Amino acid sequence: MGELTKLISAWEEYIQKNNTASAAEFCMYFLAKERNQQLFGGLTPPDLDTTFAKLIGRLANMQTTYSKMALQDLPGFELEWFYFLNTIYHLKEVKKIQVIQYNFAEQTTGIDILNKLKKLGYITERTDPEDKRAKLVSLTKAGEKILFKVYQLLHKPTLLMYSDIDHKDKQVVVNILRDTETQHQAILSNIRNKSIDDLLSETLGEEKMAQIMSEREKMFKHWDAKRRSKE
Numbered sequence: 001m002g003e004l005t006k007l008i009s010a011w012e013e014y015i016q017k018n019n020t021a022s023a024a025e026f027c028m029y030f031l032a033k034e035r036n037q038q039l040f041g042g043l044t045p046p047d048l049d050t051t052f053a054k055l056i057g058r059l060a061n062m063q064t065t066y067s068k069m070a071l072q073d074l075p076g077f078e079l080e081w082f083y084f085l086n087t088i089y090h091l092k093e094v095k096k097i098q099v100i101q102y103n104f105a106e107q108t109t110g111i112d113i114l115n116k117l118k119k120l121g122y123i124t125e126r127t128d129p130e131d132k133r134a135k136l137v138s139l140t141k142a143g144e145k146i147l148f149k150v151y152q153l154l155h156k157p158t159l160l161m162y163s164d165i166d167h168k169d170k171q172v173v174v175n176i177l178r179d180t181e182t183q184h185q186a187i188l189s190n191i192r193n194k195s196i197d198d199l200l201s202e203t204l205g206e207e208k209m210a211q212i213m214s215e216r217e218k219m220f221k222h223w224d225a226k227r228r229s230k231e
Contacts, residue, residue: 047216059161066157073153077146080105082154084113085122085139085147093138095128101189122146 067079080103087102088094100110114137117123122143128134139147162170187199200209 063157063161066160067154070153070156071150074146074150077150078113080113081117081122082147082150084110084117085143085150088123088137088139089144089147093136095131096125096135096137099137102185104188117143 064079071077071079071082083103084099087099091098091102096111096114097107099114100107103110105113114123114125118125118137120142121140123137124140125135125137128136187203191199204212
């Protein structure tokens with residue numbers, strides 16, 4: 001297929017689904033789609049959402065790997081401890097369960113981390129005067145000191161990964177994703193005894209979810225057929 005024929009076919013397919021779209025919107029879509037095909041090795045993900053999620057996930061894993069390398073200057077200090085100390089620092093005196101939920105940890109895992117931080121003298125705890133069953137935790141001077149030392153170490157992987165990206169581009173990404181982060185922080189704080197399908201129904205509505213799932217089923221069948229054809 002010639003390049004012009006390919007472009008015209010893509011335009012016709014796009015305009016059938018987006019009949020009010022402008023040429024500029026199509027060009028942005030087409031360029032994004034073409035670049036996505038070269039983004040990862042192997043078979044391209046079946047849709048832009050999956051490509052977007054895969055890219056963010058891989059970047060997060062890379063950040064974690066680099067962060068653990070940076071923490072080698074503090075033998076024995078775990079990356080998860082930083083997240084918990086940072087949460088307590090910003091939330092001030094806070095319930096244990098809130099710290100655990102904020103970091104999306106299992107309760108037993110979260111309690112174990114908090115106990116270790118207390119044993120090391122990085123946090124202190126007391127009974128919540130408004131709820132005798134709950135414990136409030138806060139940072140000690142030693143906790144603040146180690147937290148800011150870790151901040152300095154973890155700035156290195158951030159520089160390594162993102163210093164070359166233009167400041168304006170970084171601000172655009174922050175503006176785009178900040179509402180998503182806030183929305184899902186709230187959702188994940190209230191997921192007890194809920195499945196992923198429950199969360200989808202609550203977020204999208206059952207009717208819209210059913211429609212999307214029907215479309216996705218067709219998409220995945222097409223994607224699987226494409227995968228099989230390359231075997």
